[in-house]
Amino acid sequence: MASAMEPSRKERERLQHRQEILSAALQLFAEKGFHNVSMQEIATAAQFATGTLYNFFPSKEDLFFELLVATADAGLDLILPVLEGTDDERDKLSLFIRSHERFAREQAVALRLYLLESRGWCLPGPKVEAKKKEIDARVTSRLSNVIAAGIRKGLFNDIDPVVAAKCLSAVLESLILVAAEDPQVVDLPANLEKVEAVFFRGLVNSSGDKRDA
Amino acid sequence: MASAMEPSRKERERLQHRQEILSAALQLFAEKGFHNVSMQEIATAAQFATGTLYNFFPSKEDLFFELLVATADAGLDLILPVLEGTDDERDKLSLFIRSHERFAREQAVALRLYLLESRGWCLPGPKVEAKKKEIDARVTSRLSNVIAAGIRKGLFNDIDPVVAAKCLSAVLESLILVAAEDPQVVDLPANLEKVEAVFFRGLVNSSGDKRDA
Amino acid sequence: MASAMEPSRKERERLQHRQEILSAALQLFAEKGFHNVSMQEIATAAQFATGTLYNFFPSKEDLFFELLVATADAGLDLILPVLEGTDDERDKLSLFIRSHERFAREQAVALRLYLLESRGWCLPGPKVEAKKKEIDARVTSRLSNVIAAGIRKGLFNDIDPVVAAKCLSAVLESLILVAAEDPQVVDLPANLEKVEAVFFRGLVNSSGDKRDA
Amino acid sequence: MASAMEPSRKERERLQHRQEILSAALQLFAEKGFHNVSMQEIATAAQFATGTLYNFFPSKEDLFFELLVATADAGLDLILPVLEGTDDERDKLSLFIRSHERFAREQAVALRLYLLESRGWCLPGPKVEAKKKEIDARVTSRLSNVIAAGIRKGLFNDIDPVVAAKCLSAVLESLILVAAEDPQVVDLPANLEKVEAVFFRGLVNSSGDKRDA
DNA sequence: CATGAATGAGACTTCATTCAT
DNA sequence: CATGAATGAAGTCTCATTCAT
Numbered sequence: 001m002a003s004a005m006e007p008s009r010k011e012r013e014r015l016q017h018r019q020e021i022l023s024a025a026l027q028l029f030a031e032k033g034f035h036n037v038s039m040q041e042i043a044t045a046a047q048f049a050t051g052t053l054y055n056f057f058p059s060k061e062d063l064f065f066e067l068l069v070a071t072a073d074a075g076l077d078l079i080l081p082v083l084e085g086t087d088d089e090r091d092k093l094s095l096f097i098r099s100h101e102r103f104a105r106e107q108a109v110a111l112r113l114y115l116l117e118s119r120g121w122c123l124p125g126p127k128v129e130a131k132k133k134e135i136d137a138r139v140t141s142r143l144s145n146v147i148a149a150g151i152r153k154g155l156f157n158d159i160d161p162v163v164a165a166k167c168l169s170a171v172l173e174s175l176i177l178v179a180a181e182d183p184q185v186v187d188l189p190a191n192l193e194k195v196e197a198v199f200f201r202g203l204v205n206s207s208g209d210k211r212d213a
Numbered sequence: 214m215a216s217a218m219e220p221s222r223k224e225r226e227r228l229q230h231r232q233e234i235l236s237a238a239l240q241l242f243a244e245k246g247f248h249n250v251s252m253q254e255i256a257t258a259a260q261f262a263t264g265t266l267y268n269f270f271p272s273k274e275d276l277f278f279e280l281l282v283a284t285a286d287a288g289l290d291l292i293l294p295v296l297e298g299t300d301d302e303r304d305k306l307s308l309f310i311r312s313h314e315r316f317a318r319e320q321a322v323a324l325r326l327y328l329l330e331s332r333g334w335c336l337p338g339p340k341v342e343a344k345k346k347e348i349d350a351r352v353t354s355r356l357s358n359v360i361a362a363g364i365r366k367g368l369f370n371d372i373d374p375v376v377a378a379k380c381l382s383a384v385l386e387s388l389i390l391v392a393a394e395d396p397q398v399v400d401l402p403a404n405l406e407k408v409e410a411v412f413f414r415g416l417v418n419s420s421g422d423k424r425d426a
Numbered sequence: 427m428a429s430a431m432e433p434s435r436k437e438r439e440r441l442q443h444r445q446e447i448l449s450a451a452l453q454l455f456a457e458k459g460f461h462n463v464s465m466q467e468i469a470t471a472a473q474f475a476t477g478t479l480y481n482f483f484p485s486k487e488d489l490f491f492e493l494l495v496a497t498a499d500a501g502l503d504l505i506l507p508v509l510e511g512t513d514d515e516r517d518k519l520s521l522f523i524r525s526h527e528r529f530a531r532e533q534a535v536a537l538r539l540y541l542l543e544s545r546g547w548c549l550p551g552p553k554v555e556a557k558k559k560e561i562d563a564r565v566t567s568r569l570s571n572v573i574a575a576g577i578r579k580g581l582f583n584d585i586d587p588v589v590a591a592k593c594l595s596a597v598l599e600s601l602i603l604v605a606a607e608d609p610q611v612v613d614l615p616a617n618l619e620k621v622e623a624v625f626f627r628g629l630v631n632s633s634g635d636k637r638d639a
Numbered sequence: 640m641a642s643a644m645e646p647s648r649k650e651r652e653r654l655q656h657r658q659e660i661l662s663a664a665l666q667l668f669a670e671k672g673f674h675n676v677s678m679q680e681i682a683t684a685a686q687f688a689t690g691t692l693y694n695f696f697p698s699k700e701d702l703f704f705e706l707l708v709a710t711a712d713a714g715l716d717l718i719l720p721v722l723e724g725t726d727d728e729r730d731k732l733s734l735f736i737r738s739h740e741r742f743a744r745e746q747a748v749a750l751r752l753y754l755l756e757s758r759g760w761c762l763p764g765p766k767v768e769a770k771k772k773e774i775d776a777r778v779t780s781r782l783s784n785v786i787a788a789g790i791r792k793g794l795f796n797d798i799d800p801v802v803a804a805k806c807l808s809a810v811l812e813s814l815i816l817v818a819a820e821d822p823q824v825v826d827l828p829a830n831l832e833k834v835e836a837v838f839f840r841g842l843v844n845s846s847g848d849k850r851d852a
Numbered sequence: 853c854a855t856g857a858a859t860g861a862g863a864c865t866t867c868a869t870t871c872a873t
Numbered sequence: 874c875a876t877g878a879a880t881g882a883a884g885t886c887t888c889a890t891t892c893a894t
Contacts, residue, residue, distance in 0.1 A: 010873095010876095010877090010878090013878090014878080017878085017879095035247075035248035038862080038863060038864085039863080039864065039865085040862090040863085040864095048879075048880090049879060049880045049881055050864090050865085050880085050881070050882095051865085051866075051867080051879075051880060051881065051882095052878075052879055052880070052881095054864095054865065054866075055877090055878065055879075059864080059865080060863095060864070060865090157414060159407060159410065159411055160404075160407050163388075163404050163407045163408065163411075164407075164411060166387060166388070166391070167384045167387070167388075167408060167411060169387070170383045170384050170386070170387030170388075171379075171380045171383050171384060173383070174379060174380070174382070174383030175376075175379065175380075175383075178379065191373075191376050194372060194373045194376045194377075195376065195380060197372060197415075198372055198376070198377060198380060198412075198415040198416065199415060200415070201370060201414065201415035201416070202410075202411040202412060202413070202414035202415025202416070203411065203414070203415070223853095226853095227853085230853090230854095251887080251888055251889080252888075252889060252890080253888075253889090256856095261854075261855085262854060262855040262856050263855080263856060263857095263889090263890085264853095264854070264855060264856065264890085264891075264892080265853075265854055265855070265856095267889095267890070267891080268853060268854075272889080272890080273888095273889065273890090436874095440874085443874090443875095460674075461674035464866080464867055464868080465867075465868060465869080466867075466868090469877095474875075474876085475875060475876040475877050476868090476869085476876080476877060476878095477869085477870075477871080477874095477875070477876060477877065478874075478875055478876070478877095480868095480869070480870080481874060481875075485868080485869085486867095486868065486869090583840060585833060585836060585837055586830075586833045589814075589830050589833045589834065589837070590833075590837055592810075592813060592814070592817070593810045593813070593814075593834060593837060595813070596809045596810045596812070596813030596814075597805075597806045597809050597810060599809070600805060600806070600808070600809030601802075601805070601806075601809075604805070617799075617802050620798060620799050620802045620803075621802065621806060623798065623841075624798055624802075624803060624806060624841040624842065625841060626841070627796060627840065627841040627842070628836075628837045628838060628839070628840035628841025628842070629837065629840070629841070649855095649856090649857090649894095652857090653857080656857085656858095677883080677884060677885085678884080678885065678886080679883090679884080679885095687858075687859090688858060688859045688860055689859085689860070689861095689885090689886085690858075690859060690860065690861095690886080690887075690888080691857075691858055691859070691860095692886095693885095693886065693887080694856095694857065694858075698885080698886080699884095699885070699886090
């Protein structure tokens with residue numbers, strides 16, 4: 001038994017160390033930005049030697065990229081699923097907006113990384129830039145699909161779905177960002193409700209006509 | 214006479230040189246980001262020697278700061294005045310939204326600097342960060358005041374003015390950003406109109422009641 | 427019995443492993459040079475872990491040294507014996523020259539190591555340098571002895587035997603080197619014959635006088 | 640006048656500094672080899688800061704390359720010209736061999752660089768390797784042309800001129816190398832004379848027939 | 853005020869070597 | 874003896890800043 005588990009233990013330890021490095025790097029990158037963090041700093045924070053980082057990641061840029069992918073995927077897994085299903089599109093959007101609260105709460109640090117570094121363009125390289133665009137496209141695509149469906153059903157007013165999606169994203173990201181900077185001052189849930197109110201008033205078709213009906 | 218004018222000419226020349234440096238730096242910073250531009254590069258682009266830059270700006274960060282202040286002030290002078298006056302608040306917001314087209318057109322480069330570098334936080338230091346917050350506060354303050362006034366007059370629905378202001382800013386900045394990246398693909402004026410439509414539908418009080426009336 | 431043999435088997439295995447490491451290292455050193463090969467690389471090629479190498483060799487330099495000694499000895503065993511015996515010195519030299527063909531064929535890789543690394547001086551250290559000189563001295567000594575004997579017998583013209591030996595060595599090494607770089611282009615046997623022709627024309631006493639006779 | 644000379648003075652100083660760096664680098668490279676010399680070391684030896692080296696040479700490899708080209712050109716200018724002219728080919732070769740004495744005397748350090756590093760193959764890169772081959776080709780070509788001419792005139796025995804050229808080069812380089820290591824022990828002029836004797840005895844057509852005659 | 857060569861701290865990265873398992 | 878993750882010194886190169894002219 002023990003001998004059968006042994007390779008697994010080493011493997012687990014290695015992953016653990018990898019995680020420690022990623023965690024330290026995330027913290028620092030999110031706090032100070034890619035260019036203001038040195039590999040030395042990350043190594044020290046992760047309680048490893050400099051060279052050890054390179055046993056896990058080929059370069060600083062790769063480390064950052066790994067981080068971006070991981071946080072982006074985790075984040076999208078939190079907010080995109082609510083857009084699936086066959087529910088009422090109004091409910092979907094409502095859930096989507098409210099899901100950002102949990103998003104902001106659970107992944108505060110990762111958010112700084114994603115929203116800020118991935119938005120600024122003092123980026124490590126083209127690889128990161130491409131990933132950033134892919135993520136943006138993924139969100140915009142899903143969101144605009146939902147809005148378009150709502151419009152077809154006559155639930156929403158006839159607005160360019162892509163523009164509406166981008167607007168909603170921009171608003172939500174902006175709010176989260178502000179809240180991430182002053183967590184105790186800004187009341188994110190209340191603000192999200194207000195956003196929902198504003199957005200829905202603009203979007204929802206208050207007249208009775210349902211096109212598809 | 215001549216001796217009285219001489220210092221003025223020297224002064225003028227000095228300012229001219231200062232402007233040339235700022236101009237070259239703006240171009241480069243906006244294109245490549247703070248950390249990817251060297252003082253050498255700026256000096257070469259401005260057709261000066263490296264050391265000369267330090268006769269005008271104590272450090273790279275100060276040069277960047279100066280740039281941020283200048284471009285921010287110029288930009289705000291373009292979009293904030295339309296919020297003044299005694300007009301109908303609906304007109305003010307409409308003008309404000311549409312003014313961003315000219316803003317994006319006339320200050321495309323400066324915008325990249327302001328929106329991206331000041332938004333990302335691969336920033337040179339706290340001084341820049343403070344200025345960025347000040348600028349944001351200035352816009353949000355004016356905008357929320359206008360919205361609040363509209364609400365008081367019963368023109369707008371009763372929404373948290375600050376949240377509404379931030380939402381609007383976020384949306385506009387996002388649009389401009391996207392348009393700045395693909396000028397020929399994205400039709401900014403059309404999108405601004407759509408934003409106005411969405412926003413106003415959410416904001417404007419379509420019922421006849423005017424609280425103040 | 428078994429217990430008496432056991433250490434022998436372990437010993438054999440140990441030597442086997444040692445040989446595998448040496449073999450992998452030889453290949454790599456000869457191909458890329460001492461400074462462009464890492465212990466990691468050698469370990470991987472030898473299918474061992476990094477640390478294992480240090481169970482056999484105290485340092486990278488020692489590993490290289492061991493290699494130099496081994497290949498040099500093997501090489502010298504191939505070309506020096508033909509200089510022994512009581513034959514005609516002209517035959518000895520002729521055999522010596524021709525033996526380089528087999529030398530080049532059988533030990534092509536080792537030759538690159540010996541001729542190039544030991545000749546260039548991007549060398550690991552003084553230990554290696556000393557060994558290199560010792561090897562050179564060994565060849566020169568034997569060769570010059572043969573030539574001196576030939577002169578004494580009146581077979582060769584009266585030339586400084588040491589200089590003649592060094593010249594012959596230099597020529598042969600040069601040829602082998604060139605042939606090692608372009609094996610299919612350079613016809614080593616033919617060139618060796620030509621060298622023999624040139625060298626003998628210069629060396630052999632064509633007049634009939636035999637001093638010792 | 641002075642103002643006209645000023646740019647020239649700065650230029651002269653810059654070249655002077657460049658020379659100091661090259662000189663220090665030559666010394667160190669020749670002594671310890673490319674891989675065993677650090678830019679720090681060179682900078683210290685040249686009494687400059689590390690970064691200063693990069694104001695003159697884009698990389699360590701480029702610095703080395705510059706050195707190789709300079710020393711090779713200077714060296715070839717010393718030994719190749721004697722192969723020109725319309726003299727007797729025997730005289731040309733004789734001069735060529737003897738010119739190596741001055742070569743070794745005047746450019747002892749550069750020789751180590753050229754003969755050893757360019758011969759070993761722990762080389763900085765393909766650029767250097769290509770230059771090395773070019774140099775070798777240049778010498779071999781000139782030398783073999785002279786020998787071929789001598790053969791056509793019936794001055795020399797009928798030997799493959801390229802092989803003969805390579806042999807002569809190998810011998811001379813070998814001698815110089817040995818002499819460079821132990822200047823006080825090895826009597827280079829005497830050895831060169833002996834080489835000449837050996838070589839000529841092998842090469843020169845002692846029979847009376849002159850083919851062209 | 854202009855120049856630009858010089859500076860040197862610091863960044864990223866490699867790799868010979870060690871040691872706990 | 875085998876393993877291979879960890880180490881950290883050392884290397885190459887960049888660049889903000891200074892200063893003598």
